[in-house]
Amino acid sequence: MPRFGSTSPKMDEVFKSHPKPEIIKELITARRLRAIDILQNQIPTKIVEIQKLIDQEEDPSSPFYKGQVFQVAYTDPKVLQPSELTQGSQPNGEGEQGKEKLVLPQDITKPEAKDGEGLRMGPHWFEVVQVNPVQVKCMEIVTQELEDLHMLAQDLKVWLEIEIPVVEDGNSFGADVQAHLISQLTDAYKKSNSMQNGVRAHHGDRLKLAMDWAKFPNFHDFVGAIATSDRFDHFLLRSYLRSILTLYGGLLTKFERNWSKVINPKGSHETGGMY
Structure with a gap:
């Protein structure tokens, strides 16, 4: 005997008698407020902050100074007893x-x-083998920026996902724009994850080189190997700052230029299908 008798449960009434309709309404309200804050305040602020970090490449007192790679921390690593x-x-x-x-x-x-x-x-x-203190400071800053990028992109994606209108034939251009932006947000936080993997590889690369150096202490190429590895990692972090800036700038301009379709994907003459 089947568990539900001879008939299967009917599904057509599931959303006609919603047991907790306030849950989705409260979620949409909270996510809209979060999206407004991100688009109006947080992303513009991040764009300014990242540009300032990039400008520090000309400041000798900054860990991002492009001349850091000619300092002792980058040019003369040592295996010490x-x-x-x-x-x-x-x-x-x-x-x-x-x-x-x-x-x-x-x-x-x-x-x-x-x-x-x-x-x-x-x-x-x-x-x-001592750590490279300048590189560690750069890593701390860039890692935090990448984590922030990931979370901001995901929060915007959460909001857009719950705003997608009813799927129907025709008149779907606005919905297509929403889907494109969701894809862009997904790509943004995936790229942030990839860059974070690049950041954390710094210690692993030095560890492997130092382990081999300890085994073969008379092989002098290890000094140059660690130095060039550190130099490349410093260059990589400066490059990541530009990638972060590109992602923030691209997302903000795409939302702004397509905003009418984002908030009113069906193109009605009312104030907006979503708002």
Whole structure:
């Protein structure tokens, strides 16, 4: 015996007797307010902010200064030993570098009475390659901008998705414009994700190079390999700023130039099909 007897449930009444009609109305109201704020305030503000970051390429005090790639952080990476970074080892096997602790496992090094440098106990010394502080600062700024771009694009997409009118034959140009803008918003936050992957690859690339450097310390090309990798990453972040600006500018102009079709996709003579 079927669970619902001999007849299947009828579906034609599902939306005629809506149990919670206020849910969609409240959602549309909230999303419209959010879209208005994004289009009127947040995207224009972001465009100004990104342009200022790009202008900082001419400012020597900025991490985005194009001359940063000629500074020591980018030109002279070093593999250092703990003895070059600390004033001495602590009893617990840890050394101090400013406020940072360097872990010195006892099974890798141990004190040597003659010179105090320690004996080589493991497969290699406990090498230290310091981070590039300028690059890290650039990454923090660009990553935040990419996260903001992703969320703003998604919020606009949420709003447009729930505003799409009834699908019917003919007179659908406005709806096609909405669909195109949804596609553009989807493309924007996918590109932001791709760029974030590019940002976070910086540490992974340096890690791989430094691991090989620790294995083959006499192979001097590793200095140049890390330097050129860092330089490319700095160039990449500056390029990302321009990509973010392009996405914001493109979205804002497309919405503004097609606004009548976005808010009134059916082209009625009333104040608007959506508003």
